[in-house]
Amino acid sequence: MTVFHYVLKRSIANKTSLLILFLFPVVAIFLPSGEYWPHLPYGYQYFGIFILFISLKLSGLILEDRMRGIAKKLSIAPISHFSYLAQNLLAYFLILVLQCLILVYGGVFFGKELYQPFWLLILFLTFSMASIAFALMWISFFRNKEISMLIFMSMISVIALIGGVLIPIELLPEVLQKVAITLPTFWLAWGIDWIIFGGEVKEFLLVNGMLILYMFLFLIIGSVKKLH
Amino acid sequence: MIASLNGIVKRYDSKLVLDYIDLEINEGQIIGLLGPNGAGKSTLIRCLTGMETVNQGNVTLFGDGKKPFQNKNKEKIGLVTQEISIFPELTAKENANFFAGVYGLKGEERKRRVAEALAFVGLAEQTKGKAQNFSGGMQRRLNIACSLVHNPKLLIMDEPTVGIDTQSRNHILQAVKQLQSKGTTILYTTHYMEEVEAIASEVVILDKGQIITKGTVQELIQNIQHEEKIKVEVSHPEEVSLANIQALPDVKQVIKDGNQILIVTSANSGHLDRILTIIKEDSGVVGINVEKPNLEDVFLTLTGRTLRDGGSV
Ligand SMILES: Nc1ncnc2c1ncn2[C@@H]1O[C@H](COP(=O)(O)OP(=O)(O)O)[C@@H](O)[C@H]1O
Numbered sequence A: 001m002t003v004f005h006y007v008l009k010r011s012i013a014n015k016t017s018l019l020i021l022f023l024f025p026v027v028a029i030f031l032p033s034g035e036y037w038p039h040l041p042y043g044y045q046y047f048g049i050f051i052l053f054i055s056l057k058l059s060g061l062i063l064e065d066r067m068r069g070i071a072k073k074l075s076i077a078p079i080s081h082f083s084y085l086a087q088n089l090l091a092y093f094l095i096l097v098l099q100c101l102i103l104v105y106g107g108v109f110f111g112k113e114l115y116q117p118f119w120l121l122i123l124f125l126t127f128s129m130a131s132i133a134f135a136l137m138w139i140s141f142f143r144n145k146e147i148s149m150l151i152f153m154s155m156i157s158v159i160a161l162i163g164g165v166l167i168p169i170e171l172l173p174e175v176l177q178k179v180a181i182t183l184p185t186f187w188l189a190w191g192i193d194w195i196i197f198g199g200e201v202k203e204f205l206l207v208n209g210m211l212i213l214y215m216f217l218f219l220i221i222g223s224v225k226k227l228h
Numbered sequence B: 001m002i003a004s005l006n007g008i009v010k011r012y013d014s015k016l017v018l019d020y021i022d023l024e025i026n027e028g029q030i031i032g033l034l035g036p037n038g039a040g041k042s043t044l045i046r047c048l049t050g051m052e053t054v055n056q057g058n059v060t061l062f063g064d065g066k067k068p069f070q071n072k073n074k075e076k077i078g079l080v081t082q083e084i085s086i087f088p089e090l091t092a093k094e095n096a097n098f099f100a101g102v103y104g105l106k107g108e109e110r111k112r113r114v115a116e117a118l119a120f121v122g123l124a125e126q127t128k129g130k131a132q133n134f135s136g137g138m139q140r141r142l143n144i145a146c147s148l149v150h151n152p153k154l155l156i157m158d159e160p161t162v163g164i165d166t167q168s169r170n171h172i173l174q175a176v177k178q179l180q181s182k183g184t185t186i187l188y189t190t191h192y193m194e195e196v197e198a199i200a201s202e203v204v205i206l207d208k209g210q211i212i213t214k215g216t217v218q219e220l221i222q223n224i225q226h227e228e229k230i231k232v233e234v235s236h237p238e239e240v241s242l243a244n245i246q247a248l249p250d251v252k253q254v255i256k257d258g259n260q261i262l263i264v265t266s267a268n269s270g271h272l273d274r275i276l277t278i279i280k281e282d283s284g285v286v287g288i289n290v291e292k293p294n295l296e297d298v299f300l301t302l303t304g305r306t307l308r309d310g311g312s313v
């Protein structure tokens, strides 16, 4: 588990990273609520975008390994490509679990109205998994960390917008609503609605199931590309 | 035998980068793989370590030609990459520890190996320093330490001294000798012939994807002993007619190198006088030097080019 251990070490190796990783969820707890929409406080409604952003930032470590020739050295070491990726993803997930815990249970502690906090946590966690897998797929198309981040940042707002995270999906033109279904953020937004308004368990399972399906899809595409 | 390449051919698209390479690496050797930039040295290393699949031929590692790149064999190889492959945000010790862990070392042994490897490259005092604050030479040395933590039987070094100060370079060359005396086999790649002359027990010269000669330093030089290299420093190099010199019998190579004209002739051909006459027709002569051949001259004789510029004459 050396790779896992070192991913954690590296992701908190400087103070800026540490601040982004753990101060942000704390700040997010105290962001205000909207008047009519969203029903959750902004810090919670938009947390999905933060998760996407953090996933990509973390997966930049794999790109760094590639740029620095570490990947080359690992490719001739007795460690499989699969194990290397799995340890990376596991470490990212652990960091996201901590962030989700801080946000959700911090909110509960400070008396925020979160409707069903436990299910909210579960939803954020499945979204984290899909999001990490997405990041893995994303970086497999790039060689350079900065460029990958730049294009991602411009794309992420579009995804969030038409995925119903930034504005209610009913406000979008019908065509875009159809497109939205294909985006993971659509399912996140649906899951959040379910948590607020309640509904059948089946529905919540469907939402999480879809996110996990996305995870597998992205993982397969993302892990095809070799280390070097 | 530690490793061998048999009839290796490697192409990138239609570009032939390795052209039927045969190479044997025997236990205890320091093989100096010498060649100009772009000769195919790094590609040869990538094929030898299984980083790259070959188009033809086969690789044998530790007597294993069937599955040469299985973990059992990988564990016995260390690679010092041409670029510096370390984590700048971590300390020297953490860097070495990472690679030790990847190679499966644990507990006390891991601690001991990390300390030994860092001490070996002269970084015992800097174990807690962050790599990003190191000088280029120190980073190169750390890069080497990270490739040594698991005590490889075969250490492959790809131009480990590029762009560093003389002190670090000497330290590295000494370290390589010391490793050999402790039983490590080394494949050392470089385009500096002095390094190869200083440490290699066998020299392999690679040019344009082909091994053009191999042997000990003495053997290679002896092969061209019957030749002489005359260096004439001139005042107007652009005026000198190389063709006229080339036309003399027994003259093998004529090369213009800055202010110097390099002429390779058969030994004792008695040409010095005639050569000077030709040169003096067009230019003043500033100095003359007849040198004993070295590895540079071996390359020159075989390819008509100098190692340093790797190509254009
Ligand atoms: N991945 C690659 N794709 C295409 N050409 C390559 C690739 N790697 C190396 N080459 C070419 O192969 C030749 C040998 O390169 P290399 O092995 O790096 O030489 P050296 O290490 O001796 O300087 C060069 O002409 C280089 O341009």
Ligand SMILES: [Mg+2]
Residues within 6 Å of the ligand: B041, B042, B043, B082, B158, B159
């Ligand atoms: Mg090279």
